Amino acid sequence: MILFKRKIDFECSSLVLDLFLLVLLSCSILGQAQQKKPLTEKDCDRWGTLEVKAISEKGKWVSYAMHYENHSDTLFVQSTDKNKRYVFPNGNDSHFGGEQLFAFLAPESKLKVLQLRKSKIAVYNHVKRYELAMDGEYIITLNKGYGEKSLMRIRNQNGKVIDSIAGVTGYALNENRDALLYASTQPGHKQVEIIHFKPYSRVVVSVNNGSCFNLMWEKGAKSVAFLQETDSLSKAITVNYYRIADKKLFSFDYASKMGSKNTEVFKETRFSISDDGTKVFFMVAKKKNPEATENPDAPEIWKGTDKWLYADRQRQQAEGDIPKVAGWYPDTGEFLQISNDELPAIMLSGQQQYAVLYNKFSYGLQSSYYEEADFYLTNLKDGSKELILKKQSVDPNQMGFDPFSNKILYYREKNWWIYDPVAKAHTNLTKKVVTSWDNYSTVDAPHQFGVYGNPGWSSDGKKVLLYDANDIWQVAIDGSSCTRLTRGREKNMVFRIPRIEFDWHSQTNYDRRESVLFDLSKELLLEARNTEDWSTGYYIYNSRSGEKPLIYGTSKIDEIRKSKNSTYIFQNQTFSQSPRLEFRKKNETVSKILFESNRQQNEYFFGKSELMYYTNNKGQKLKAALFYPAHYDPSKKYPMIVHIYDVMSDELHQYVNPSFLNPEGFNVTNYALNGYFVLMPDIIYKMGNPGSSAVDCVTAGVNAVIAKDIVDKDKVGLYGHSFGGYETNFIISQTNIFAAAVSGAGVSDIISYYFNISRNGDFRSDMWRFENQQFRIGKSLYEDKEAYISNSPIMYTENVKTPLLLWAGKNDRIIPWNQSVTYYLALQRLGVKNMLLAYPDEDHSLENAENQTDLSKRMMAWFDYFLKEKPTQSWISEGTSVE
Numbered sequence: 010m011i012l013f014k015r016k017i018d019f020e021c022s023s024l025v026l027d028l029f030l031l032v033l034l035s036c037s038i039l040g041q042a043q044q045k046k047p048l049t050e051k052d053c054d055r056w057g058t059l060e061v062k063a064i065s066e067k068g069k070w071v072s073y074a075m076h077y078e079n080h081s082d083t084l085f086v087q088s089t090d091k092n093k094r095y096v097f098p099n100g101n102d103s104h105f106g107g108e109q110l111f112a113f114l115a116p117e118s119k120l121k122v123l124q125l126r127k128s129k130i131a132v133y134n135h136v137k138r139y140e141l142a143m144d145g146e147y148i149i150t151l152n153k154g155y156g157e158k159s160l161m162r163i164r165n166q167n168g169k170v171i172d173s174i175a176g177v178t179g180y181a182l183n184e185n186r187d188a189l190l191y192a193s194t195q196p197g198h199k200q201v202e203i204i205h206f207k208p209y210s211r212v213v214v215s216v217n218n219g220s221c222f223n224l225m226w227e228k229g230a231k232s233v234a235f236l237q238e239t240d241s242l243s244k245a246i247t248v249n250y251y252r253i254a255d256k257k258l259f260s261f262d263y264a265s266k267m268g269s270k271n272t273e274v275f276k277e278t279r280f281s282i283s284d285d286g287t288k289v290f291f292m293v294a295k296k297k298n299p300e301a302t303e304n305p306d307a308p309e310i311w312k313g314t315d316k317w318l319y320a321d322r323q324r325q326q327a328e329g330d331i332p333k334v335a336g337w338y339p340d341t342g343e344f345l346q347i348s349n350d351e352l353p354a355i356m357l358s359g360q361q362q363y364a365v366l367y368n369k370f371s372y373g374l375q376s377s378y379y380e381e382a383d384f385y386l387t388n389l390k391d392g393s394k395e396l397i398l399k400k401q402s403v404d405p406n407q408m409g410f411d412p413f414s415n416k417i418l419y420y421r422e423k424n425w426w427i428y429d430p431v432a433k434a435h436t437n438l439t440k441k442v443v444t445s446w447d448n449y450s451t452v453d454a455p456h457q458f459g460v461y462g463n464p465g466w467s468s469d470g471k472k473v474l475l476y477d478a479n480d481i482w483q484v485a486i487d488g489s490s491c492t493r494l495t496r497g498r499e500k501n502m503v504f505r506i507p508r509i510e511f512d513w514h515s516q517t518n519y520d521r522r523e524s525v526l527f528d529l530s531k532e533l534l535l536e537a538r539n540t541e542d543w544s545t546g547y548y549i550y551n552s553r554s555g556e557k558p559l560i561y562g563t564s565k566i567d568e569i570r571k572s573k574n575s576t577y578i579f580q581n582q583t584f585s586q587s588p589r590l591e592f593r594k595k596n597e598t599v600s601k602i603l604f605e606s607n608r609q610q611n612e613y614f615f616g617k618s619e620l621m622y623y624t625n626n627k628g629q630k631l632k633a634a635l636f637y638p639a640h641y642d643p644s645k646k647y648p649m650i651v652h653i654y655d656v657m658s659d660e661l662h663q664y665v666n667p668s669f670l671n672p673e674g675f676n677v678t679n680y681a682l683n684g685y686f687v688l689m690p691d692i693i694y695k696m697g698n699p700g701s702s703a704v705d706c707v708t709a710g711v712n713a714v715i716a717k718d719i720v721d722k723d724k725v726g727l728y729g730h731s732f733g734g735y736e737t738n739f740i741i742s743q744t745n746i747f748a749a750a751v752s753g754a755g756v757s758d759i760i761s762y763y764f765n766i767s768r769n770g771d772f773r774s775d776m777w778r779f780e781n782q783q784f785r786i787g788k789s790l791y792e793d794k795e796a797y798i799s800n801s802p803i804m805y806t807e808n809v810k811t812p813l814l815l816w817a818g819k820n821d822r823i824i825p826w827n828q829s830v831t832y833y834l835a836l837q838r839l840g841v842k843n844m845l846l847a848y849p850d851e852d853h854s855l856e857n858a859e860n861q862t863d864l865s866k867r868m869m870a871w872f873d874y875f876l877k878e879k880p881t882q883s884w885i886s887e888g889t890s891v892e
Contacts, residue, residue, distance in 0.1 A: 045640070048613040048667060048682050054079055056666040059588040059606040061568040061580050064089075065105045066144070068576030070125060072103050072111065073590055075606060078670055086111045086123065087603055089576070089592050094604075095123060106145015109166060114139070120150055122168070131168050142186045143206050149189065151177060158194055163204070171209065179222050183230040190214075190233050192221035201235060203253070214251045215258055221249075227282035234280045234289055246274040250282070250289050250339045259339035263293065266344065271295055275332040279519065283361035288389070289337045290357070290519070293346070295330035316373040321772035334364075334519055336389055345392055352385060355519045356408070358415040362389055363430050365417065369403050376780040376789065378457060379404035386417075386430055397428055405522055409463045411486060412524035413470035420446065420460050425475060427486060438484050442491045444477045451478045454694035454702075454785045456655060464506050465525030474527060479503050481550075483529070495556050501541040504548065504556065509571055510534050534571060537561060542620060543661045547579070549595065560593055560600060565662035578603070582664040584618035584636060584677075607666070614640035616681030618661050623713035625693070625705045632658040633690035633710045639682045648724035648876040649686035649714065651747075652677065653707055653740075654733035655783075657689035672854035673730040673753055674816065674864035683869065684877075686720055692736070696787045700739040700800040707736075708744055724748055724876040727811070728868070729755065731824065731853065732783050735802070738832055741813060742805035749875035751814045751868050754824050754853050757832035758803040763790055768822035769853075806835040812842035812889060814871045816864060818851030842889040 057075040064071045072086045084100030087093065095111075100121070103113035111123045120136035123129070133150060137159070140149040146166050153159035161180070163172040180191035189204040201214040201221045215221065219238040226233050232252045239245045239262070248261040263274050275292040282289055315322075333348045334355045348355040352366035367382040375381065384398040398419065401407075409418040417428045424439045425446060439446065448455045461476035467483065475482045479497035481504055484490070495504040510533060511525045518524075527533060535548045535556060546561030547569055560566060560579065568580040575595040582588040587607035591600040621633045634657060638647050652675060665678040677687050690710035694702040707727075715722045727750040729737035734755020741750050756762045765775045779786040779797070786796050798804055815833055817826035829845055836843040846867060848860050855861045873879040880886070 045614050046612060048615075048639070050669065052613070053667045053669065055609050056607050056668065057083075058666060059580060059590065059604070061570060061578060061590060062103060063105055064570045064572045064576065064578050065108050066573045067108050068572035068574055068592075068594075069108050070105065070111065071570075071578050071590070071592065071603060072105070073604060074100075078668065084113055085604065086125075089578075089601070089603065097121070102139075104141050106141040106148075106166065110141065110145035110148075112139065112141060112145075112148065118152075120148075122148060133168075140180075140182055140186075140189075142182065142189065144186075147206055147209075149180075151180075161191065161193075172204075172211075178220065179224050181224040181226060181233075183226045184228065185230065188226075188230060190224050190226060190235075192224060192235065194220070201237075201249075201251075203233065203251075212253075212256070215249060219247075223276070223278060223280065225280040225282075227286065228284070232282055232286050234282055234291075236274065236276065236278065236291075246276065248274060248289060248291050248337060250337075252286065252339075261289075261337050261339070261342070261344070263344075278332070281357065281361070281519065285360075287338060287340065288361060289339060290334055290347075290361075291337065292332035293335050294332040316370045318374060318766070318772055318774065320766055345389060347387060347389070354382075354403070356410065356522060357518055358417065358430070359410045359412040359524055360415050363387060363415050364389060365397075365408075366394075367401075367403060372400070374774065376774070376776040378777055378782060388430075395433075397430075404460065405520065406460045406462045409466075409473070409522065410518065410524050411470075411473070412466055412526060416486065418463060418473060423447070425463070425473075425484070427473075427488075436488045438473070438486075438488045439475070439491055442482075444482075444493075446475065446477055448478070454696045454699075454787075457782045465511065465527050468526045468528040469530075472529075474506075476505065481506065481535070494550065495535070497537070501539055503538045503540060504535045504550075507534060507536045507547070507569060509569065532575070534559070534569070536567075536569075543659050545662070547577075559595065560591075563662070565664075583662045584664060585615055587664055614682070616641070616678070620658065620661055621688075621710070621713060623709055625709040627705070629693050631691050631693065631706055631709065633688055633713075634658045634661040635714060636677055636681050636687040636689075638684045638686060643719070646719060646721040647684060647686050648726070648872070649688055649711075649720045650680050650726045650728055650872060651688045651690065651707060651711060652733075653690065653692065653703065653727065653729045653736050654731075656691045658691050660689050669862040669865040670858055671861055671865045672856065674751070674855070674861070674868045675728055675730070676865065679865070679869065680872075683873075685872070686714065688714055694785050696785055697793065697796045698800065699783075699785045700736070700743070700802070702785075703736040704740050704743045707740055708746060711746060722746075726750060726872045726876050729753070731755065734824075735759075735784075738802035738813075739800065739805075741811040742802050742808045745810045747811045749812050749814075749872055751816070751871060752829070752832070753815075754817050754821055754826075754829070755815075755832075756802075756824055756828050757835070758828065759784065759801045760790065760797050761831075762824070762828060763797065765825060803831060803835055806832070806841075807839055809836060809839070809841050812871075812875055814844050814846070814868065816846035816848070816868075818848050818853060818855060820850055821853045823853045844885070844888045 057077045060074040062072040070088055075083045082099055084097040084103055086095045099116050100113040105111055111125055113121055115121050118135055118137055120133040120139050122131045135152040136150045137154050138151040148164040150162050151159035159177045161174045161177040162170050164170050174193055176194035178192050182189050187206050192201045198216055199220055200216045203212045221235050221237045223236040234250050237247045237249055239247055245264045250259045272293050273296050275294040278292040280291055331353050336345045336347055347364050348366055352368050354367050356365045364387045366385045369380040369382050371382045379402050381400045382403050384401050385394050386397045387394045407420040415430050419426055424437050427436050427438055445451045447460045449458055464474050466473050472483050472485055475484055480493050480495045483492045483494055497504045533550045535550050537548050538545050544563045546566045547559045548556040549559050550556045564581055564583045566579055566581050570578050577593045579591055580588050581591050587610055589602055590604040592603050593600045616639045617637045619635050621635050623631055625631055667678045668676055680687050688710055690707055692703050692706040714720050725747055727737050727747040730753035734752040737750050737752040738755050738757050763776055763779055766772050767775050778784050780789055790797050815829045817829040819826050833845040870882045874882050874885045
């Protein structure tokens with residue numbers, strides 16, 4: 010260990026390096042291989058989870074972290090060429106400042122700034138928040154948390170304080186991080202200022218007596234906006250806009266201008282300044298009436314004509330009025346309220362000259378996740394309105410906005426269209442292309458109807474990018490051409506653009522739909538996944554040679570980060586190889602391993618995974634991930650757990666830390682370490698028959714493993730949670746091949762669940778789950794009663810012979826826990842071995858660590874008792890003995 014320490018002449022409580030320079034070169038293991046041993050419960054604390062954080066601009070440094078269940082987390086920063094690494098226990102919120110600095114928050118409200126070239130670190134006390142501006146040339150610190158008045162200090166990269174501002178109540182850096190907008194409370198007044206960092210200067214924007222808040226920059230950094238409280242008594246709020254070029258401040262006093270007694274500026278307003286700087290969009294809401302009271306004893310009136318479910322309407326009223334968007338023209342003082350109670354949802358066009366409005370409740374209660382609504386276009390110049398789409402899905406993936414015009418992209422009738430509000434013309438962009446833009450015809454009974462989507466637009470303003478099942482397409486906005494850029498279909502691969510390639514220099518829409526730009530004249534990073542064998546990786550695309558692999562293999566490769574000079578770090582893992590951080594230059598063919606997590610795994614026996622292929626009774630080809638027990642002996646036969654849900658084979662390469670802190674109680678590594686095979690099969694569904702589809706595919710997978718002569722056919726267990734819990738409940742009512750089963754938060758009576766009202770965020774009928782989503786009935790109960798009856802586990806309970814452990818959270822907002830009680834009562838009435846674990850104050854998945862551990866251990870004990878004949882669990886024997 011090398012420790013650096015010296016005195017400094019600027020404010021800093023100490024200059025201690027707390028860092029270790031570690032050589033990453035692995036030492037050769039001399040002599041015989043280390044004797045492996047079984048992994049015990051207490052050993053689980055040694056396992057941590059790797060988090061890939063960042064790579065510096067020139068790719069010379071990387072940062073990452075390890076997180077542990079005992080919270081002894083560690084932050085690392087490491088060079089990519091000199092095998093130098095710094096270790097910071099419990100460091101968080103880290104950022105690079107170019108290639109010069111690495112900063113992070115440490116315990117006890119300390120900011121530590123490491124000078125990367127000099128291997129020196131400065132420690133600043135009393136820092137709750139910080140920012141780096143101008144690639145670390147300036148360090149901004151605040152001594153209080155959000156919402157508190159703070160002392161803000163601005164230092165240069167050497168740590169010298171060049172400015173100090175007390176009473177800072179809020180701030181916002183512009184996108185280029187070369188200017189800072191802030192509000193502060195000073196003796197006798199409040200003010201808003203802008204700090205420009207090149208060169209350093211301060212400009213006063215506003216001085217008054219009211220608090221200023223909700224600060225934001227226009228995307229081109231030519232103007233700012235903020236809200237201001239005019240006085241502490243009336244709490245009236247003005248909207249303010251400041252144009253930097255002519256240093257002109259505009260204010261809009263909504264209350265006095267509009268004379269509204271019932272509506273006010275919404276304090277949490279989401280601002281938007283139009284690209285041309287002529288319009289400021291903000292939000293207004295109805296005032297709460299403190300004198301309005303409701304009679305708690307009055308009956309609730311659920312009208313048969315309600316378009317909005319009563320329970321959800323009550324929830325919304327309790328949260329307050331839905332804010333409406335308004336537009337203000339600072340130069341003219343004109344004002345236009347855009348959205349309203351009739352059409353509350355809003356999206357702005359690319360040039361913010363039009364707004365698209367709709368009401369998702371316009372057609373009443375609908376049995377689909379994304380409702381259909383009529384879409385209206387409002388001209389923000391004169392307020393005129395026209396209907397442009399009737400009964401169009403409100404799915405955000407089915408609409409986009411050309412950032413260079415006011416044209417609107419939308420998906421309808423199996424094609425992508427564009428609407429020109431000036432020409433008032435709809436153009437079908439994809440009518441000449443033979444491909445599927447949605448999953449309806451390419452997936453058997455899809456989980457939910459989905460459009461593959463529109464990732465963005467070309468930076469030249471002429472094309473839009475679209476996805477089909479496998480590839481990326483480039484389509485001319487005028488409809489003249491449609492070109493496939495990648496060749497994923499031929500290779501069973503799916504190509505997509507990773508988030509790090511998205512250019513966010515775009516206007517954020519009010520429903521958070523963003524128009525993203527891609528410069529297709531430059532190289533573009535793509536993520537790739539093979540749907541046949543689940544190999545993954547990244548490719549580089551250019552318009553001349555198409556896509557070429559950067560890093561790709563039979564493992565799970567993800568979490569990529571890219572430097573400006575095209576060097577990369579990413580995470581690589583398999584089920585038996587703990588995640589490691591790798592570094593790759595664009596033109597190199599071999600990666601450099603920078604860090605290997607959980608190297609202690611080499612001390613223990615561990616399992617492995619393989620991909621299986623087999624067919625169901627209909628001759629359909631299926632896949633499954635098969636996980637082997639640790640220290641596997643091919644001369645033995647083992648018990649097996651089958652974990653089911655939907656598509657599960659894509660878990661093939663997922664590394665899972667051994668742990669008892671499992672929200673659903675199941676951990677594949679735990680079972681492999683405990684001498685089990687684990688099978689995760691895919692299920693292909695036939696519309697109208699989710700239950701029988703699951704039976705067919707799961708039993709086919711089990712039989713395929715049994716045919717390998719590695720599993721004891723009488724020692725096979727079944728586990729599923731949520732929809733997998735429903736499938737478990739149904740499967741054991743149709744076959745007796747399982748010696749034990751566990752069903753977590755599952756449905757047992759689909760007819761009663763069809764009429765349930767879920768509480769997951771909003772309140773809605775669960776009919777949509779059957780008619781248009783996961784249960785895949787495809788019709789209402791009254792259109793096909795037989796399908797509902799024949800797929801409901803409760804209707805076949807008399808066939809169940811498999812001992813079943815049920816568990817549920819009593820506060821489950823998605824599947825009521827009485828679904829588990831229903832099956833428990835039916836099984837108890839019929840004398841079938843079963844038990845129910847009901848966890849108070851728990852939701853659909855368990856959040857309390859003690860409950861997670863309890864469930865994990867009880868599930869393991871349940872399978873051990875019935876599949877390994879371990880007689881030591883008295884709670885099971887006493888709870889399942891049936892006279």
